Amino acid sequence: MKSIPVLLMGCGGVGRDLLQHILTCRSLHAQQGLALRVVGVCDAKSLIAVSDDDLLIAQLTDPFLKEICRFKASSPSAPLSDLKTFDECVIYTTESAEKVVEIASNLGRSTGLVVVDCTASAETIGILTRVVDLDTIPHIQSFTSFALDSYLVGAGLPVITSLNRILASGDYVRCMIGSLSGTLGYVMSEVADGKPFSAVVKEAKSLGYTEPDPRDDLSGMDVARKVESLYPDKMGPGKMSLEDFLGSGLPLLDEDVEERIKAASLRGNVLRYVCIITDSSCGVGIQEVPKDSALGRSKGSDNVLEIYSRCYNKLPLVIQGAGAGNDTTAAGVLADIIDLQDLFSS
Ligand SMILES: NC(=O)C1=CN([C@@H]2O[C@H](COP(=O)(O)OP(=O)(O)OC[C@H]3O[C@@H](n4cnc5c(N)ncnc54)[C@H](OP(=O)(O)O)[C@@H]3O)[C@@H](O)[C@H]2O)C=CC1
Numbered sequence: 001m002k003s004i005p006v007l008l009m010g011c012g013g014v015g016r017d018l019l020q021h022i023l024t025c026r027s028l029h030a031q032q033g034l035a036l037r038v039v040g041v042c043d044a045k046s047l048i049a050v051s052d053d054d055l056l057i058a059q060l061t062d063p064f065l066k067e068i069c070r071f072k073a074s075s076p077s078a079p080l081s082d083l084k085t086f087d088e089c090v091i092y093t094t095e096s097a098e099k100v101v102e103i104a105s106n107l108g109r110s111t112g113l114v115v116v117d118c119t120a121s122a123e124t125i126g127i128l129t130r131v132v133d134l135d136t137i138p139h140i141q142s143f144t145s146f147a148l149d150s151y152l153v154g155a156g157l158p159v160i161t162s163l164n165r166i167l168a169s170g171d172y173v174r175c176m177i178g179s180l181s182g183t184l185g186y187v188m189s190e191v192a193d194g195k196p197f198s199a200v201v202k203e204a205k206s207l208g209y210t211e212p213d214p215r216d217d218l219s220g221m222d223v224a225r226k227v228e229s230l231y232p233d234k235m236g237p238g239k240m241s242l243e244d245f246l247g248s249g250l251p252l253l254d255e256d257v258e259e260r261i262k263a264a265s266l267r268g269n270v271l272r273y274v275c276i277i278t279d280s281s282c283g284v285g286i287q288e289v290p291k292d293s294a295l296g297r298s299k300g301s302d303n304v305l306e307i308y309s310r311c312y313n314k315l316p317l318v319i320q321g322a323g324a325g326n327d328t329t330a331a332g333v334l335a336d337i338i339d340l341q342d343l344f345s346s
Pocket residue numbers: 009010011012013014015042043044045076077078079116117118119152155182208209210211212323324325326329
């Protein structure tokens with residue numbers, strides 16, 4: 001049985017679903033000769049991990065992982081260190097970020113990195129840069145090759161894998177057109193059905209589709225980051241509190257959105273928030289697309305990506321499916337973890 005140590009950074013919607021998936025897949029993984037061994041879980045303020053001495057053999061028990069999920073779901077703002085019951089483990093508070101790097105470093109050559117953080121914030125980039133610079137984790141030095149599908153694009157959809165296969169075959173990608181925001185896909189299709197913009201944005205937030213601050217989705221920043229991550233390097237690119245925005249800001253936008261939807265509909269179109277990437281340009285924004293196109297037919301939080309290449313010339317390769325949501329995103333992360341271990345076996 002191959003044992004894969006997992007250190008989970010972040011125990012919000014996606015992190016908890018990942019733990020649940022790991023527990024649910026225990027027997028499936030056993031049939032594949034694998035065992036995922038969760039050695040630590042952290043949130044923004046604390047880290048719970050097996051002791052350094054036991055790092056290569058021990059794990060947090062399944063009942064304890066369930067308790068972690070239950071606790072964070074019922075008290076999301078409370079740190080993990082406030083848990084009432086603990087496994088045999090060590091709790092770190094102030095120095096938890098340093099400790100995460102140390103544990104990863106101690107796990108040595110078996111360490112890989114699966115990233116699902118779309119924020120591309122200075123903090124995230126700072127952590128990734130440190131990890132890449134860390135000589136003691138050789139497999140992470142070229143982390144981009146280990147950052148598989150869950151890395152930024154399409155939640156669990158096989159977007160990056162498919163693109164890599166096309167490029168590896170020598171095919172030439174000339175254009176990609178996509179709706180890469182689950183939130184904006186959901187918002188656009190729901191407002192077209194006549195619901196107020198403000199109510200739909202709040203629904204998207206409660207369904208776990210949006211970024212913690214939905215303005216990251218509404219501004220196009222989340223899509224722009226994904227476009228950047230889909231494209232080669234050469235194409236590389238507040239005044240109101242969140243509460244006020246959700247409470248009084250959003251409803252002010254309802255009327256304008258409703259008018260734009262009506263005007264598009266008179267032309268047989270619907271509005272979609274799309275990105276268009278060619279070999280000389282890349283842009284994101286609201287566009288009218290025909291109702292009966294792949295993009296126009298998309299519903300709910302689906303992401304759609306049309307890839308035009310030499311092989312997929314007149315009719316594009318279309319990748320479509322849920323592009324946001326804790327369950328599907330966590331499933332993509334789990335698949336990436338399993339894929340990663342293949343790289344270490346050689
Ligand atoms: N939900 C979705 O559909 C998708 C989400 N993503 C990405 O996944 C990430 C997580 O999303 P989601 O679970 O919805 O977000 P949540 O806000 O529900 O959870 C975020 C978690 O990360 C923890 N955290 C924040 N900062 C740090 C830090 N410095 N060190 C360790 N942990 C930290 C938070 O801790 P605390 O509990 O203490 O606040 C919290 O547990 C986001 O970056 C998002 O962009 C990607 C694709 C789809």
